[in-house]
Amino acid sequence: MKSTMKSAAVAAVLAMTVAGAQAQNAKVGAVLSVTGPAAFLGDPEHKTLQMLVEQTNAAGGLLGRKLELVSYDDGSEAAKANGFTKRLLEDDKVDVIIGGTTTGATMGMYPMVEKAEMPFMSLGGGVVIVEPVKKWMFKVAHNDRMAAEKVFLDMQKRGLKSLALISETSGFGASGRKETLATAAKYNIDIVADETYGAKDTDVTAQLTKIKGNDKAQALLVFGLGQGPAIVTKNIAQLGVKLPVYQSHGVASEEYIKLSGAAAEGVRLPAAAILAPEQIKDGDPQKKIVVDYVNAHKAATRSEVSTFGGHARDAFMIWVDAVKRAGAFDKAKVRDAIEQTKGFVGTGGVVNMSATDHLGLDISAFKMYEIKNGKWSVLY
Amino acid sequence: MLSQFLQFVFSGVTVGATYALAALGFSIIYNASGVINFAQGEFIMLGGMAAVFLTTAGLPLPLAILIGVLLVGLVGLLVERLAVAPARNAEVVSIIIITIGVSMILRGLVEVTLGKGNHALPHFSGDRPITLGGATILPQSLWVLGVSAVVVAFLAWFFGATRTGKGMLATAYNRLAAQLVGVDTRKVLMLSFVMSAMLGAVGGILIAPIATTSYDAGIMLGLKGFVAATLGGLGSGFGSIFGGLVLGLFEALTAGYVSSAYKDAVPFVLVLIILLVRPQGLFGAKQTDRV
Numbered sequence: 001m002k003s004t005m006k007s008a009a010v011a012a013v014l015a016m017t018v019a020g021a022q023a024q025n026a027k028v029g030a031v032l033s034v035t036g037p038a039a040f041l042g043d044p045e046h047k048t049l050q051m052l053v054e055q056t057n058a059a060g061g062l063l064g065r066k067l068e069l070v071s072y073d074d075g076s077e078a079a080k081a082n083g084f085t086k087r088l089l090e091d092d093k094v095d096v097i098i099g100g101t102t103t104g105a106t107m108g109m110y111p112m113v114e115k116a117e118m119p120f121m122s123l124g125g126g127v128v129i130v131e132p133v134k135k136w137m138f139k140v141a142h143n144d145r146m147a148a149e150k151v152f153l154d155m156q157k158r159g160l161k162s163l164a165l166i167s168e169t170s171g172f173g174a175s176g177r178k179e180t181l182a183t184a185a186k187y188n189i190d191i192v193a194d195e196t197y198g199a200k201d202t203d204v205t206a207q208l209t210k211i212k213g214n215d216k217a218q219a220l221l222v223f224g225l226g227q228g229p230a231i232v233t234k235n236i237a238q239l240g241v242k243l244p245v246y247q248s249h250g251v252a253s254e255e256y257i258k259l260s261g262a263a264a265e266g267v268r269l270p271a272a273a274i275l276a277p278e279q280i281k282d283g284d285p286q287k288k289i290v291v292d293y294v295n296a297h298k299a300a301t302r303s304e305v306s307t308f309g310g311h312a313r314d315a316f317m318i319w320v321d322a323v324k325r326a327g328a329f330d331k332a333k334v335r336d337a338i339e340q341t342k343g344f345v346g347t348g349g350v351v352n353m354s355a356t357d358h359l360g361l362d363i364s365a366f367k368m369y370e371i372k373n374g375k376w377s378v379l380y
Numbered sequence: 381m382l383s384q385f386l387q388f389v390f391s392g393v394t395v396g397a398t399y400a401l402a403a404l405g406f407s408i409i410y411n412a413s414g415v416i417n418f419a420q421g422e423f424i425m426l427g428g429m430a431a432v433f434l435t436t437a438g439l440p441l442p443l444a445i446l447i448g449v450l451l452v453g454l455v456g457l458l459v460e461r462l463a464v465a466p467a468r469n470a471e472v473v474s475i476i477i478i479t480i481g482v483s484m485i486l487r488g489l490v491e492v493t494l495g496k497g498n499h500a501l502p503h504f505s506g507d508r509p510i511t512l513g514g515a516t517i518l519p520q521s522l523w524v525l526g527v528s529a530v531v532v533a534f535l536a537w538f539f540g541a542t543r544t545g546k547g548m549l550a551t552a553y554n555r556l557a558a559q560l561v562g563v564d565t566r567k568v569l570m571l572s573f574v575m576s577a578m579l580g581a582v583g584g585i586l587i588a589p590i591a592t593t594s595y596d597a598g599i600m601l602g603l604k605g606f607v608a609a610t611l612g613g614l615g616s617g618f619g620s621i622f623g624g625l626v627l628g629l630f631e632a633l634t635a636g637y638v639s640s641a642y643k644d645a646v647p648f649v650l651v652l653i654i655l656l657v658r659p660q661g662l663f664g665a666k667q668t669d670r671v
Contacts, residue, residue, distance in 0.1 A: 037596065039496040169644070196640045200600040202398065202591030205391040206635035206643075209384050209515075227498040227592045234590075238509045238516055239387070259500050259592050261507070 025068040026061075026329055028053060028316070029094030031084045031109065032123075033101035036076025037199075040226060040253075042101040044301075044309030045123055046071055049098065051300040052316045062323055070094055078104035085109040089116045095329045098315045100124050104171055110137055119322075119335045121315035123308075126175045130358040138338055139359045140314040140348055142249060142272065142366060144172070144223075145179040150270035150366045151246045152187035155219055160244065164193035164217035166207055166232060168224030173199075176223035176248055192216040199228050205235045212241045219243055225250040230259035237263035244268070249366070252307050257374055268379070270366040274310045274347045276376040285345045293347055310347030318344055318351065383514025388636040389629065390512075394521040394590070396628020397528045401583030402605020403612065403620035404531070405576035411552040411615045412572035415475045419459060419483040420580055421602020426452045427581025428593030429490055432499040441502065449581045455486070456577025460570050468569070483598070490595040501588040524586045528621070531579065535617055548572065552615065607647040611654055613664020622663065626650075 030049055033042035053069045056062055070092045072084035081100060088094045089112060096119045100106030103126030113120045114136050122129050125141045155163065163184065167177035173196070184191050193214050195207040211217060220243045222232050229251045236245060245267045247256070252271035257264050273286045277294050280287045293313055297305045321344060322337035323329060341360060344351040349365025368379045402424055409417040430451050434444035463482050467475055504523050509516035539545040547563040548571065559565050584593065584601075591597070608627045612619025627647050635643040654661060 035491065035496075039491075043496060169641070195635075198600075198644050200597070202587060203391050203395045203632075206388050206632040207640045209387040209391075210636060213384055227594065230498070230500075230592060231590075234507075238507075238518055240509070240516065255497055259498055261500075 026063075026065045027068050027070055027092055027094040028319075029088035029092060029097045029099075030069065030071040031074055031081045031088065031097070031099040031101075031105065032071060032312075033076040033105065034071075034073040036074075037226075038076040038102050040255075040306075041123075041308045042073070042076070044303070044306045045099075045101060045312035046073075047301045047303070048297065048309040048312040049316060051296065052313060054300075055296070056320065062320060063327070063329070065329075074101075074105055076102070078102065078108045081105035082108045082112065085112050089113070089118065094118075095331070096121065096319050096334070098123065098312065098319070102171060103129060103175065106137075110134060113137065117331055117335075119319065119331055119338060121319060121338075123311045123315060125172060127179060128175075133356055133358050136335060137358060138315075138318070138353070140318065140346070140351075141311045142348060142361060143179075143359065144176040144248065145183060146361070146363050146366055147249045147270045148176065148180040148183050148221075149187070149363055150368060151221055151248075151268075152184065152189050153363075154246070154268060154270075154368050155189060156187060158219075158244070160218040161188065162190040162192045162216050162218045164195075164211045164214060164220045164243070165191055166193075166195040166197060166204070166211065166220065166222050168199050168228050169196050170199045170225060170228075172250055173224045176250070180221065180223065190216070197224070197228060197232065199224070199226065201228065202231065203235065204228075204232050205239055208232070208235050208239050208241060211243075212239055217243060219246060221246045221248070223248045223250070227255075227259060230256055230264075233260040233267060234263045249307070252369075254304055257371060257376075262374075264371045264374070266371065268368060268370045271369055271376075272307050272310065272348050272365060273367055274305065274307050275367075275369060276378055279376070279378045285350070286347070289345050290347050307347070314346035314348050314351070317346060384636070386513050386515035388632045390515055390517040390521065391636075392629035392632030393625060394517070394524060394628070395631065396608075396625035397521075397524045398583060398587045398591070398601065398624075399604045399608040399627050400621045400624025401524075401528055401531070401579065401586070402601050403608035403624050404535070404617060405580045405583075406606055406609040407615050407617060407620045408535075408576040408579065409572050410609075412548050412568050413475070414472050414552075415464070415479065416606070416614070417573075417576065418476065418479045418602065418606075419486060420576060420605060421598030421600075422483045422486040423452055423456060423577045423580030423598075424584035424601050424605075425490070425593060425595065425598035426455060426486065426577075427584030428501070428588035428597065429494055429499070429584075429595070430581070431585045431588060432501055432593060433494060435501065441504070445585050448585060449578050452581035452584075453574045453578040456573040456575075457570065459486075459577070460573035464569070464573065465566070468566075483602070487595055487598065494595065496595060498592045498594040499588070500592045501585065503589040507589075518590060520586075520589050524590075527582065527586055531582065532617060532621055539617070544571065604647060607651050610651055610661055613661025616661065616663040619661055619663030623661070 034046045053067045074080040098121045100122045103124035106122040106124040120137045127143045129139045167173040197204045247269040249271045277290045294305045326333040326337040341353040349361045351360040353360035369376045405420045430448035503520045505519045548568050550558040551565050551568045608623035612623025630646050
C-alpha cells in the first residue's frame, strides 16, 4: 500500500516536471543518417534543422514556445532508426518527427509512429512512402517516378524513342529502375537495355560496352547516387559512347560536376530549382524562398547547399506552417493541418497536399538541366 | 565482337590491378606476422585522400604523392607501435580484431577531419583514352599496371636479395629460429606495417583519378583485396597479383557476358570454391603442422 502511494507520488512529480518542460519547449524529433554511406544526405539535413530551429527561436519561437531539436544519428543503418524512434516517442516526448533520411529507415520507423499517432515528415525518396497513403506520414522529397517521367518527356521533345538504362544496385537505384521500367510504356519509350552497377564500383566499362554495342539504344539513363554516376559518366566519355546521357536527381550537387570533369558536358538531368538558384526567373514564387535558404545555409554552415538540406527545410517549414494554422501543437490537429497544406512554396516546388496525396508535388517541381561549360544550365 | 571482348579485358585488368595492389599489402603483413590486417583498405583510402588534400592545398602533384605516401607510412608505423605491438603476445585472432578496430578509427578520423565528400585526383598524363583494336584504355590504367609491375619487381628483389627482406621471410617461416640467428623480429613487424601502408597509399593514389576516393573507399577495396589475396594464396606475392587480376577479369567478363547483377557475387563464389578445393590458395604454401 505504502509503496503504491510512493510510486503514485513519484509519477505525479514526474508528470509535473514533464508538463513543466513541455510548456517551455516544443520538441522537434529527428532521426537522420548523419554518418555512414547516406551521410551526404543526412549531414546537410541535420545542419539545416539545427539552423532553422535557431532561427525560429531567435524570432521568438513558435506560438510563443521555444523549439528544441532532438536529433539522433542512425549511422545509415535502417535497423537503428527504429530504436531511436522509440526513444523519441517514449523518452523525449517530441511533438513531430522529421526523418528517416532513406526510404528504408522511413519504412522501418513508420509502424511505431503510426501507433503513437505522431505527425511524421519523411525525407526519403521512394514512392512507397506515400503510395498507398499512410495517415500520419508525409513526404517532401521528389518521387523517383517523377524523375523518370521528366526524362521521358524530354526524350519525346527530342524525338528519342528507346532508352538504355543503367542503375545502381543501391536502394535508390533499384527503386528508380523499377519506376523507370514501370512508366516507360506510358510515354511510348522502349527500354532496350537494363544494366546495373554497384555503388562502390570503380569501373563500369564492361556494362557500358554492352550498351554501346546495342544498335537500338537512342539515349542512356543513369540512375544512382554519389560517386557511382560520376564514374559511369567518365567511363561513357572513355568509351566514346555517343548517346545523349541523362542522370537522375540523385546527382544534383556540385560534387558530381567536380568528379566527372569534362565528361559531364551535355549531360541532362531533372532536379529541383534549388540546384541553380540564380537561374530562377524573377517572377517565380520559389525565387525568394530558395535564395534566402541558400544564403542562410551558407552563412550558418559555410558549406555548399544541396537539394537534400532543402528537403529538411521544406519538412520543417510545412510543419511550422501547419502548427500556425492549427493554432496548437495538438498532434491530431497538426496532422490534419499538414494534410490541408495548399500552395506552400518550398525549395522542392509548390506543395498542394490532400487526403489522397501526402507529397503534393507534381512534375512541374522538376526542372530540366543541362551541364554546359561545367555549370548547371536550366533548360525549362 | 573482338573489340567488345578486348574492352572487357581492359576493364578487368584495370580493376584487377587495384585489387592486386591491395592484396600485396595483405600478404606482406601476413608474411611477417600471420596477421590479416583489415586496416589495409584504410591505408589505400588514406593515400588517395592525403594526395587529394595536399594537391588542393597547392602542392604540385609529384610532391603531393611523395608526401602522401610518406605520411601514410608514418600512419602504418603508428598503428603498429600503438595498437599492434602492445598486443604482440596475444593470439593472432585478437590482433586481427585489433586491426578491424584500427580501420574503424582511421575511417572515423578521416570522416571527421576531411569530411564525407568524394574527391578525384587529376589524371597523371591526361584523360584522353588510348584506342587499341576498337577498345579503349585510359593512360591512368597503364600507370596502375606499370607501377604495380615495378612494385612487384621491387618486392621480389627486396625479399630475395636484401638482408632485411630475407630476415622478414625467415621470421615468417619460423619466428623463434629467426630470433635465434639474430633477426630482430620486432623490427620486422614494424617494417611490414610501414611497407604495406606505403604500398596501400601508392595504390590509393594511382586509382584515385579513375575511381575517386572518399573516407569509406577503403571498405570495398580492402574486401576485394582480401579476396584476391586468399584466392592467390595469402603470403604469396605472385599469388596476390594473379588473384587480383583473375578477380578483376572474372568480374568484368561476368558483367559483360552474363549479367551485371551477378558481378559482385563473383568474388565470393570464387573464394568459396578455392577454399573448398585448395584452402591454401592457388599459390600459397601448404600449411603443415608438426605434431
